Amino acid sequence: MSPDSAPVRLLQPGDPPPFEVLRPDGASPWLFTADHAGQAIPRALGDLGLPPGEIDRHIGWDIGIAGVARELAALLDAWTIVQAYSRLVVDCNRPLDSPTLIVERSDGTEVPGNHGLDADARQARLAEIFLPYHARIGETLDRRRDQGRATLLVTLHSFTPAMGGVARPWHCGVLYNRDTRLAHALRDALQAEGDLVVGDNQPYSVSDSSDYAIPVHGERRGLPHVELEIRQDLIAxxxxxxxxxxxxxxxxxxxxxxxxxxxxPSAPAG
Structure with a gap:
């Protein structure tokens, strides 16, 4: 791109906005995010070259989690944000330097529309989807802090019942990194239900290299937080x-x- 040319816009008229905020005036201390709630693809990207039906698989989005988020927002009167675009366009829970931020292949499926992207194409996905989504979360957390409002952060995800041919026995998983306060409390409450197999940092765990939302919005701010995963067949x-x-x-x-x-207990130092 020449210095005098205008940046190419990715999102066009008719494309959905990058996120939707539910209960913007919600009174609850709970705040929910859903990084992989949607499966939209910008019109400019066509179908990313995917075979028919692939966008509907777990590689395209967190199946069922948008519905759970909407119900929770209503039940608890909680500020909730759901991200609209497929994780195959850009993964809104990956650090900006992660090799899986924009994948060329996911669970055996090639994503031709992600091959050979130049810096401008990558930046457009960040500037118009990833960054506005996380900026909106940050602005809300800043405002709640300035108003003296308590915030308990839950990032909502779902996981496929089998990966690489291996069945996953957990009904749900409670994920965390350095700060175990809310995660362990929710884990114990879920286990006490008596009818659930609860993963403790399973089927994934949170880290600075693999995750964005919890390290940035939870840990850096010292907020009680947890990443919750629910098996997709249970919320399909x-x-x-x-x-x-x-x-x-x-x-x-x-x-x-x-x-x-x-x-x-206080959050651990570090």
């Missing part, structure tokens, strides 16, 4: 989404008072 339909949202709302209400009152 509306009934499952409602059932999981109702269960989570009940458990989170039970944890809320102690965390808002500060009756939990």
């Amino acid at each position: 339909d509306a009934a499952g989404q409602v059932a999981w949202a109702q269960r989570l709302a009940r458990l989170l209400r039970g944890l809320e008072a102690a965390f808002v009152a500060g009756q939990v």
Whole structure:
């Protein structure tokens, strides 16, 4: 691109905005994010060269999590943000230097529209999708801090029942890195339900190299936080989404008072 040329716009009329905010005036201390809620592809990118149906697989989005997020937002009157674009366009839970920020291949599927991207093409996806989404989260957290409002951060995800031919036994997983306060409390509450196999940092774990939302919005701010994963076959339909949202709302209400009152161990130093 020459110095005098205008940057090429990725999102065009008819493309959805990069995110939707639910309950913008919600009174709850709970704040939910869903980094992989949507499966939209900007019109300018066509279908990314994907075979038919591939965008509907787990590689394209976190199946069912948008519905869970919407139900939770309503049940708890909680500020919630759902990201609209497929993780195959840009993964909004990856550090900017991650090799999986824009993947060329995912779980055996080639993504031709991601091959050989130049710096301008990559930057357009960041500037118009990734950065506005995270800026909106940051602005909201700043405002809540300045208003003296408590915030308990939950990042919502879902995971495929099998990966690489290996079945995953967990119904849900509680993920964390340095700060275990909210994660361990929610893990224990889920295990106490008696009918769930709960992954403790399974099927994934949080790290600075693999994740963006928890390190940036949770750890750096010292907020109680947890990344929650739900197995996709359990929330693939509306009934499952409602059932999981109702269960989570009940458990989170039970944890809320102690965390808002500060009756939990301090976050570890570092």
